Amino acid sequence: MGETPQSHLADGRRTARRRTFLRAVPWVGTALTATGTAAGSATDRDFPPPKRTEWSEPISLGNGELRTFTTVAPSGDPTYHGVVLDRDALTGLPSAAELRARAERGEPGDKYGPTGTALEIHHAWSQEFFVPFPETAATPFTFLGLTWNPEGHPPPGTYDVPHLDVHFHMLEAETVDTIDGPRAAAYTIPEARLPAGYTRVPEPGLDGDFAVVTDMGEHLIDPGAPEHTDGEFTNTLIWGAYDTTGNGRGELTFIEPMVTKRYLETVTGTDRYEIPQPTLYPTAGSYPTAYAVRDVPSDDAIAITIEAFTPVGRTEQH
Template identity: 30%
Template sequence: MKTGAVLASGVLATGTVGASVKQEDHEVHEGESVDVGDGTVTAYATTNSAEELSSLGVHVDDDALASVDVDESKPHDSVAAHLSFPDAVDTLQFTFVGFHFNPVGHPPPDIYTVPHFDFHFYMMAEDAVEGIPLGVAAYDVPDKQHPSGFVFEDSRLIEPEMGEHLLDGTAPEFNDGEFTHTYVYGAYDSSIDPENPSGVEELELGGETREVPVFEGDGEGRIHFVEPMVTTEFFASLDEEMSVDVTTPETFFTEGRYPTEYVLKPDRSDGVHISIDGFEEFPGPS
């Protein structure tokens, strides 16, 4: 979800992920890295013995985690960066990953307003994502492409250079629990013309009332990213690998293989991994 300015510039990875994420009969392929504080964040993919994609992930090393360790006496800026996946791997519909650190969280208030990381795995070209405007969504997502239990935010806000967020209404943080890690879907209608809104709506943004354009597009949006979110506190306490099954739509915007789980894993030598896994075949629209 929404963060601040980009603070890190991309450089090619040079062996920072390595065998720590490798599973039996799976190969690790490193993508792009960015410097975060004194550390490094790296995108990667794994493939199985049939050379099929088995996971897409991000490795955050210990120095990067320490760089964003939240200390009230030392305020931190938000960090946002786009990371490319390895060129040698067919990443299916996935195009790049957006890495974000949010030192004070983001809305909804008292739910996600704690320090945490967001990992956006996009299924749309990077330049198209960067062209997404601030707005209010007035399109629909087809029922079979809308994951059960996931709900639009009340304002249906389209975050610029990101999209709309569908939140898991069954997650602990919405049912008298607290947010430690969760999964979010993103939606957008790529036919939207940012120069031609269908109207305006008044919203409270950043403590002030603003007129925000309403976008209808051709009336039909689609899921265009999946997003694990993890608090800094939970990452700090992670001592063993855990996988979390996710609710999926019946269909996606095009047939293909899509993730059915996300995995959080401490690196036995340096940092943590988060990945989308369990790729299975899904149909496209009938």
């Protein structure tokens, strides 16, 4: 992995490397018994480790920038996939009205470009980015799908506050780009492929069917999360699924921390949370058992990562 200076975003001397999107590997089921990672708090002054980290090119968000990164251990095993965003990126963000006007002028932008695209997604106007991860063959993760939701999105009273959807995708970007919605998810998901404690969510507008969302897929939730048990949504974890083969059986396709703007503005230290695991995985490789949100004070930035990777092997053919 290439070296980067200690100031990861603010230091303009850092040279970014262009990366192509990774090719998806064949989809087979795999099994893992995971150990949980407890939430904690610490200060990461020099994060991520500069000598073992590679970066994407910068993306403009609000008054700041963001970059994706991949960090590996000296052994070459994966340590982090993540995104670091300037705290300035949380200011000057476009409103839903501004994004709608941009699209209606015929100037929505490019989701693969440095300023993203404006589109109506999740029944709300949003700004969307597709940003590749620097390559590491040990994980199935390919790119970051980041969405700024100025007014949140449904369901009302749950996620309708300003927040970021941070999708760690396991499909090729070109495949995700073809997913359109909202429409019924016309497939089943075997129970072994559902993460522990997670469930499918009927979509009221689709007569109770499960929903596929544009550029994403189906969203699986933990009904015990605070926002579903009379608590407040500050950050939560969504698993995503889609029928990738057309055989009528859905498979896990992304991991999505959802984080409110307010939470990101106030986070200090490191908040780390367990990622519930399925019994069967979509492909062999290393999968994260934790996600984290970190204050990076040396760069006046915030990092959102998946980490604590555990290797899994093949156990089920489609």
